[in-house]
Amino acid sequence: MRLILISGLSGSGKSIALRALEDSGYYCVDNLPATMLHEAMSLYADYGYEQIAISVDTRSSPSLGALPEEVDKLRQQGVDVRLLFLEAKSETLVKRFSETRRRHPLSGSGSTVEECIRLEQELLASIQEMGIRIDTSELSANALKSWIKELVEADSSRLTIIFESFGFKHGVPLDADYVFDVRCLPNPYYDPALRPLTGRDQAIVDFFLQQPQVAEMTEDIRHLVAKWLPEFSRENRSYLTVAIGCTGGQHRSVYITEQLARAFAAEQVLLRHRQLFREA
Template identity: 75%
Template structure:
């Protein structure tokens, strides 16, 4: 049986994620107390369901603290249990609650939305370390749906290396394990002909191929990732996210992320370009 648990901050896209998994053939349950996981899975197994997705978050109250132990018990019984933890930058969450006019699940007299978000982060602090973190700050609903489907289709028997480009001016990704700053490298943005292009375009590729510093930076990042990748694998991690950042997330970080991914072509690699993916 495969169980995908969905947790994270309110407003970060848990409902979108659950619907994406339902569209992929999972039997989905929203807001189940963690203490009922084993009982629920036994029931679903009797009905022939073998792909289950369950949302477990702060709405469950005190039972949320039982989640780590429940996950361990289910794995000991042979279940393939994975956790997707969704989060977003505070200003993004505040904007989403303002636009939808929804009440925060932890709202109470005297608490602002920002204070509710801070409280929820504290309550979920231990949970976020149990699985794969997804920063949805710059994701559209459609991008999130596609990204979730890609993640859950990954081979659970091997560590998946996620290489992500981003722009520092849009904030550092919350889900990164390693962050590399490549803003010190030559920037094609200052060439008017190259400015509208991206790190995928041949003129940009040729621009960077002429820069020894770019090749040296890629070698150094490759050396660090290659050295520590086996250690993360030994610890049973399912995903390792390496974020490459430049100013806008359009040229340098995109080129380096895709070039680095090519070096790990024999491994399980997923590539995401945060700023390019967020474009309409």
């Protein structure tokens, strides 16, 4: 059996993630107390379900402390358990609650939305590092669905390297393990003919191939990741997210991210362009 646990901050897109998994054939359950996981999985096994997705979050906060132990028990029984932790920048969450006019699940005490977000971050801190973190601050619903489907389809027995481009003017991704700043490299933005293009277009590729420092920067990043990748594997890490940032996330970071994904083609690689997804 495979179990995908969805957790994270309220307003970060957990409902969207569950719907994406439901579309992929998972039997989905929203807001199940962690202490009921073992019992629920036994019941689903009796009914022949093989792919389950369950949301566990602060709506059942008294049971959250039991989650690590429950996950260990299920894994010892041979269940393929993965945890996806969704988060977003505080200002993004405040804006989403304002736009939807929803109450925060922790707002019963009369606290402000900002106070509720800080409290929820504290309550979830112990399980945040249990799985793969996904920063949804700049993601549309369709982009998040696409990312979720890619993650659950990856082979869980192998380390997955996620190469992600982004723009610093939109903020650094919360889910990055490594962040590399490539804003020091030549920028095709200042050429009016190249400005509307992206790092995936051949004209931009040709531009960067003429810049020796771009190849040197790319090789330096490749060498560092390759050197330390075995250590991450030995630590039983499931995912490693390498974020490459330029000013707008359109040219330099996209090109270098594409080059790195090709360089590590022998590994299990996922490729993401945060700002290109956002514009789309």
